[in-house]
Amino acid sequence: xxxxxxxxxLGAQGVGKTAIVQRFLHDDYSEVAVSSKTRRMHxxxxxxxxxxxxxxxxxxxxxxxxxxSSLQVHAHVYVLVYDICCxxxxxxxxxxxxxxxxxxxxxxxxTPILIVGNKRDLQRGxxxxxxxxxxxxxxxxxxxxxxxxxxxxxxxxxxxxEALRSVGCARCKHVHATIRFxxxxxxxxxxxx
Numbered sequence: 001x002x003x004x005x006x007x008x009x010l011g012a013q014g015v016g017k018t019a020i021v022q023r024f025l026h027d028d029y030s031e032v033a034v035s036s037k038t039r040r041m042h043x044x045x046x047x048x049x050x051x052x053x054x055x056x057x058x059x060x061x062x063x064x065x066x067x068x069s070s071l072q073v074h075a076h077v078y079v080l081v082y083d084i085c086c087x088x089x090x091x092x093x094x095x096x097x098x099x100x101x102x103x104x105x106x107x108x109x110x111t112p113i114l115i116v117g118n119k120r121d122l123q124r125g126x127x128x129x130x131x132x133x134x135x136x137x138x139x140x141x142x143x144x145x146x147x148x149x150x151x152x153x154x155x156x157x158x159x160x161x162e163a164l165r166s167v168g169c170a171r172c173k174h175v176h177a178t179i180r181f182x183x184x185x186x187x188x189x190x191x192x193x
Contacts, residue, residue: 004054005046006074007163011081012092013062016118019150020081021059024160029151036061048164055164062092066099076167077112079159084117084147085125090133097141112166116159117147 009017018034025042036059044055058075080096082089097113104111115137117130130147137145144162148155 004043004056005164005167006076007055007057007079007160008075008077009057009059009079009081010066010096011062011116012083012086012089015081015083015086015089016150017059017081020116020118020148020156020159021057023150023153023156025057027153029153046160046164053164063096066096067103075111077114077163079114079116079163081116081118083119084130085119085122085127087127090128097143112144112163113141114144114146114159114163114166115141117145118150120147120149120154121151 009021011017013035014033018036018040019029021040021042022028022030025044038061040059042057042059044057046053046055078096078100080093082093093115097115100111100113115133117133134145137143144166146155146159146162148159150156
């Protein structure tokens with residue numbers, strides 16, 4: 001059995017990292033912000049092109065620099081989350097992305113980075129125009145870009161689908177990935193494997 005897909009979720013405090021992970025895993029959202037000083041590891045599964053893959057999603061607290069020795073971040077894909085209404089959180093993502101690139105191990109390949117703008121439901125408070133961010137991220141940084149709303153469950157599946165496609169295409173050699181997530185589409189469902 002192949003090793004699990006390791007997804008590292010990073011971002012500044014208060015951007016909604018935990019809300020995104022909880023919405024994806026449990027279809028649950030809480031208005032109460034959860035601040036954590038420790039990383040949280042979650043396990044799930046996905047079917048990618050007909051093969052079952054374990055997912056290991058790690059929700060990291062805000063870190064000042066990458067990597068932090070006590071929080072070694074080993075991932076197949078980095079999901080860097082910012083709040084579309086907070087310029088400082090986008091600057092944090094810029095810094096994390098640069099540090100990830102600087103700390104890549106020679107010969108380890110290109111670990112994909114997906115930039116995520118959260119809190120799309122607060123669109124009117126946006127501080128950087130969407131097209132400006134999208135152009136910068138996709139054209140200059142050569143990273144994936146998704147906007148979502150954990151509160152309204154908007155593009156949460158798309159976010160994790162993009163994360164898996166960025167890894168899955170490299171790992172499974174498929175150009176067009178078909179993905180199904182455990183527990184993400186319907187609640188209280190039995191699956192026989």
